[in-house]
Amino acid sequence: MPMIYQHISALRAALQSYRGTQNDRQASPTRIALVPTMGNLHDGHLELVKIAKQQADIVVVSIFVNPTQFGVGEDFDSYPRTLDEDVAKLATVDADYVFAPTVDEMYPVLPPPTSVLAGAITTQLCGQSRPGHFDGVGIVVSKLFNIVQPDVAVFGQKDYQQLAIIKQLVRDLSYPIETIGAPIVRAADGLALSSRNQYLSAAERQIAPVLHQELQHLAQQLKNNAHSQQAVESLLTETRNRITDAGFTIDYLDIKTDALDSLVNTGAMFNAENKNLIILVAAWLGRARLLDNQLVS
Numbered sequence: 001m002p003m004i005y006q007h008i009s010a011l012r013a014a015l016q017s018y019r020g021t022q023n024d025r026q027a028s029p030t031r032i033a034l035v036p037t038m039g040n041l042h043d044g045h046l047e048l049v050k051i052a053k054q055q056a057d058i059v060v061v062s063i064f065v066n067p068t069q070f071g072v073g074e075d076f077d078s079y080p081r082t083l084d085e086d087v088a089k090l091a092t093v094d095a096d097y098v099f100a101p102t103v104d105e106m107y108p109v110l111p112p113p114t115s116v117l118a119g120a121i122t123t124q125l126c127g128q129s130r131p132g133h134f135d136g137v138g139i140v141v142s143k144l145f146n147i148v149q150p151d152v153a154v155f156g157q158k159d160y161q162q163l164a165i166i167k168q169l170v171r172d173l174s175y176p177i178e179t180i181g182a183p184i185v186r187a188a189d190g191l192a193l194s195s196r197n198q199y200l201s202a203a204e205r206q207i208a209p210v211l212h213q214e215l216q217h218l219a220q221q222l223k224n225n226a227h228s229q230q231a232v233e234s235l236l237t238e239t240r241n242r243i244t245d246a247g248f249t250i251d252y253l254d255i256k257t258d259a260l261d262s263l264v265n266t267g268a269m270f271n272a273e274n275k276n277l278i279i280l281v282a283a284w285l286g287r288a289r290l291l292d293n294q295l296v297s
């Protein structure tokens with residue numbers, strides 16, 4: 001079973017014993033990996049831990065529902081907290097440490113007067129409908145990096161914008177951390193696994209895979225042919241209409257470069273050579289706000 005820590009000082013002391021030591025497998029320094037989560041773990045999270053295990057000797061999983069990344073009226077209070085079940089799942093993938101702090105431990109002053117702002121990348125897509133969300137992610141991830149001081153940190157590509165922001169944070173704040181983006185883990189019918197999927201009713205759960213199917217369909221259309229800007233707008237409108245007709249309320253559906261830059265209108269720009277594009281969607285289905293994305297390659 002992983003060791004569970006609630007306090008920063010105790011976790012730091014436990015991890016300190018590895019720093020500067022060598023691992024058993026080879027004469028190289030012991031590597032520590034961090035997998036940040038908000039808990040209520042599913043197979044997507046466990047996949048991140050497995051990847052972390054391949055990259056490091058010691059894996060720390062943080063479980064913290066971070067209040068600073070939730071907006072007013074969002075689901076901070078009702079977000080599922082299932083620590084005992086989470087720890088049992090983490091034991092099956094050999095996680096070494098669980099860091100599950102209280103809000104007071106993480107934020108002696110709430111809201112914290114210090115901020116970590118990542119600029120323009122945070123105000124588009126999810127940042128547009130969740131103002132301040134990525135400021136909260138920025139400060140909590142910075143704190144987790146400072147507390148754990150990992151060599152490597154693993155995040156999911158499902159939260160593609162978050163991953164891009166964290167890579168920028170690592171670069172700009174000179175964290176000596178390798179950031180790994182793990183592929184999206186899906187249910188058999190294609191729905192991206194997410195803790196919030198449990199907000200779906202049985203009927204909504206039947207509809208939910210439409211999101212992934214539509215992204216795949218759009219990616220295929222973009223990939224197969226050259227398209228003018230106007231033709232791409234039409235494809236986007238048709239896709240939005242089908243997703244809405246299936247019962248979703250779309251927050252955004254957009255095509256960006258894989259660096260999350262807007263596309264420049266260069267005429268027939270969507271063609272076989274135009275590989276580094278990503279389609280991103282956020283859409284409400286009942287009480288659940290679902291995220292997904294699809295690379296066009």
Ligand SMILES: Nc1ncnc2c1ncn2[C@@H]1O[C@H](COP(=O)(O)OP(=O)(O)OP(=O)(O)O)[C@@H](O)[C@H]1O
Binds near residue numbers: 183
């Ligand atoms: N299906 C998935 N595949 C790969 N990574 C995932 C998946 N779901 C979540 N992750 C990653 O797990 C990490 C922790 O995410 P989090 O605990 O918020 O889970 P979640 O299922 O995305 O929850 P939520 O429903 O609140 O968005 C993030 O890096 C996230 O990208």
Ligand SMILES: CC(C)(CO)[C@@H](O)C(=O)[O-]
Binds near residue numbers: 036038140159162
């Ligand atoms: C990275 C993270 C754990 C920070 O709270 C959260 O945003 C998440 O679960 O993706």
Ligand code: BAL
Binds near residue numbers: 069070159
């Ligand atoms: N993985 C996303 C975290 C959030 O929605 O706050």
